[in-house]
Amino acid sequence: MVSFQEAQDIVLAQVRSFGTEEVMLDEAFGRVLAEQIRADRDYPPFPRATMDGYALRYADLVQGARLFRVVETLFAGSQAVSRIGSGECYKIMTGAAVPEDADLVIRREDVREGEKEMEVGMKDPEPWRPYLNIARQGEDLRAGDLVIEMPCRCDPAVMGLLATLGKSTVAVARRPQIGLITTGNEVVKPGDPVSPVQIRNSNHWMLMAALRREGLRLTSYKHTEDDPGKMMKLMEGFLHLDVLIVTGGVSAGDADHVPRILSELGVRRLFHKIAMRPGKPTWCGISPEGGMVFALPGNPFSCLVNFALLIAPYIHACWGLEHSKPMALPLREARRKRTPLDEFFPVRIEGSPAMLTQMPLNGSGDIRLGMQANALAMHPAGSGDLGAGAEVAFYSFV
């Protein structure tokens, strides 16, 4: 038996690359960048008006000029054709390029506008200064600057940035090939007839959704009865995959054949049993081809916790991402310690100031799965009951 921390460390020590591939920008959302991204030009690429108003020469204002002739109107995307001299200005819109011969923009609200001229209002103290309301060329980034360091998940901001930088394709980390085998004579598919002593397959759908949230899909899926021969045949066909998840059949019951079968198939055991709840019977190993095998207890909440704390961190680490460290917040209501193990329980981070609210869950067999939780909180081995307001470490799902 290993501790939760040991189990996670062992899993994370097995990282390997799944390779990289080039994808269209449309496909990049949620993927992990596998290239460094540099600025293709200065940003802003030209001096940009940040307000609707009038562009003119600061020196004119210093010399006391207040009345200006409007020589041209500049829209975003248009290029000035005229030049301005002393006592002249451009009418300019937000986002338009400020021509070289102007060095500040006065907001529309701060002038009196006429047909062909405008008058700058008197202000005390005068607020004018060079480059007022102009974002200067290169003030955000210089051409060649490193903008996005890999590895980095393509979130909406990164997607927008990649588009700005003109990337129509990007190199991303490949997704692992993932297989899932659910086990159990009692487990039937939703929609199929169910006897009073059978239950429906929750793990398949729950894990599929957990994978989707990571931008992943199952390469192969099968359900099997607790028949050692059938199980062995099936598992053998899944061992070439990068990640194999098996649910059920790892505990100490007479029908729990999974650890023995995996060993017989040459899967090298990394650990069996973790001093945590849920997820105590978890078995983990490496296939002869180098794939990771996670054999999880069948209880859906155990599977969810194992996915969040071992499988997702493993895949993140293979992509080169830093795995998310726990944070801490106060617990809204007290919690009793139930076992000498590290206990994980579903919480929702909410409120201001933020606190952790416990989600209803009556043990790891509860079908509600800590629904609407957005984090897993940890009640550490060796600690007593937690009082209301106690600081608790948690792993966020989001």
Ligand code: AMP
């Ligand atoms: P096991 O680890 O096979 O002993 O299963 C533990 C508990 O999880 C049992 O009550 C099983 O009926 C239940 N279980 C196993 N597999 C699934 C599944 N795919 N979906 C929902 N419950 C399951």
Ligand code: MG
């Ligand atoms: Mg079973």
